[in-house]
Amino acid sequence: MAVLEAAARILETRGLEALTTNAAAERAGVSIGSLYQYFPSKQALVAELARRQQAGLLAALERELQSRPPRSLADGVRRLARIAAQAQLERAALARALDQAEANQPADAELERTNRRIGALVADVLRQFAPTAAPVEVATRDVFAIVRGMTDAAGRAGEDDPAGLAARVTRAVLGLLGP
Amino acid sequence: MAVLEAAARILETRGLEALTTNAAAERAGVSIGSLYQYFPSKQALVAELARRQQAGLLAALERELQSRPPRSLADGVRRLARIAAQAQLERAALARALDQAEANQPADAELERTNRRIGALVADVLRQFAPTAAPVEVATRDVFAIVRGMTDAAGRAGEDDPAGLAARVTRAVLGLLGP
Amino acid sequence: MAVLEAAARILETRGLEALTTNAAAERAGVSIGSLYQYFPSKQALVAELARRQQAGLLAALERELQSRPPRSLADGVRRLARIAAQAQLERAALARALDQAEANQPADAELERTNRRIGALVADVLRQFAPTAAPVEVATRDVFAIVRGMTDAAGRAGEDDPAGLAARVTRAVLGLLGP
């Protein structure tokens, strides 16, 4: 969908504040009326963008875990971190803008579900290998916070090496969960 | 300054979107004209708010380090993390709103300087104890990302125990830097 | 015509503001393109709706008068009032919405003609029995105003007894005309 790609590019190049419905429509070479035929509101447009982003992440994570079940906590975390870092750095500015948008607007139901599935997937790995003192929900939340925080910062700083980033994220997460 | 406190309270209770110059002036019991005599623009007002927040953090960090120089990396990180967690959880919603605002507006020079001083202070501790493989700037950025990411998430989730949070942050940071 | 009935139902249940061409087409199970093949504009659609409504009223009035010519002013007014009250209360919300629409859009020629025939029919009864001081056109206009005003108000208030309403309308009209 041209509108989605246009919106993504605006988010990417000029940030959340620059994303207006008119700008998205114009950039997509489409009238504002058409935009509203595809998306009932600006929120819906942004939510769909976020949902696709997260759906891509979820698919990548599932693919990784199904290809080869993690043999240890370190193995699992390392591989999940690599996927997440890759996803975030691919279109770093876009990913950050979407993170911000998610924090601002009440979660779309579909997006919510996708996010919960990602959370469950991570929680599963944690539960399997790391009988942490802290409840799994807290640990999962912390893991997400670390991944998101570090990848956002890396993206903002212009880093573009997912492998190096993933390695650092892995160390931090293992430290958090660690022995 | 009444205007700053008013703006802070709006940010805290109703978020970045609700902070309008008129709302801040009214809440401060001051005319909008006066607000613009103190601050040349809304950006400047928000930047000043962020600067004070960071100045407070900087002062607290300096006080901690000067009271007793860190004996080890673990000792240093643990104490810095506690300060940072405390600062962020004290007025969690405000801190998050400011983080978000900072991400959106081009950095104010004064604020930039304050942030750099905090960075330098942390970098000093790292340099002293952790001859990391990664350059110190990257390590510092990562440490900040972890602290900010985890405390924001904790704040959003309603956590209010700085000690527990600080302990988890410490584990993650030491993991990142660690052997 | 499915479109007309769909438009009528929207008018009835959700009022003039909710009647959009797209809504009418969708409700009729017809494409918006087809709607515009039947009716050149929204105005034309609404006018046709109003015309049918009035045509129904006209037919009922004619049937009543032809079945048994009025024996007196009171008899004539009473019977006409009953017909009018019945027509208006049958689909009260629809009738009111149409009244409102008529007031807003420049009169359609066909609708105008139908309305004039109703006027002539009433004027005939008046002329026959009531040599009023006022010119017949004024009297006719007043009679319509009373009937429409009272039935609209009754409909809005949720009345649904045409007989009682007709009795009151009759008293008012006879008072207007009477000695």
Next chain:
Amino acid sequence: MAVLEAAARILETRGLEALTTNAAAERAGVSIGSLYQYFPSKQALVAELARRQQAGLLAALERELQSRPPRSLADGVRRLARIAAQAQLERAALARALDQAEANQPADAELERTNRRIGALVADVLRQFAPTAAPVEVATRDVFAIVRGMTDAAGRAGEDDPAGLAARVTRAVLGLLGP
């Protein structure tokens, strides 16, 4: 207030549909921002217009009744009808547009109150002289419907003689209530 008078004139000359906030502001020689400083919404603007109109009517009715209490039903109705006819014919198109607006938007509280006081005033006169079979509320509603219906129609037809109109309204109302 310039905005109110501008809005009134638009209503008067071009009807409810032509009244847009931009049009009202422009005609008042005021920016759209200023309009919204006086009135928080278009609804509020229209409601205030209606409220003033009705407040004027209420004041006139009270003045009339207090100057000389009605001696009979006929006397009371005649005098109230004259006031109402005068008020409606003074700015007939405006009055009609406001009637229509009132029917479309949920009643403003203040306006509601004014209308209730007018209703109570009329109901008092009815109660005093006309122990009707019908409940007073129905009678009051009918009286209003007759007055409004006849005056609207008269205004639309270009009548401008309040005395003649009032005489006809009086006959109709007395017929309704009559012996």
Next chain:
DNA sequence: GATGAATGAGAGTTCATTCAT
């Protein structure tokens, strides 16, 4: 004929900022 994606003028509303008093 029928379809429905596309159009775009225009609606109501917000808010950072200015400037005469």
Next chain:
DNA sequence: GATGAATGAACTCTCATTCAT
């Protein structure tokens, strides 16, 4: 200095209408 009425560009969203298929 302080005030706050005034500004207007910009925003989200609607809907009657068109026209290529």
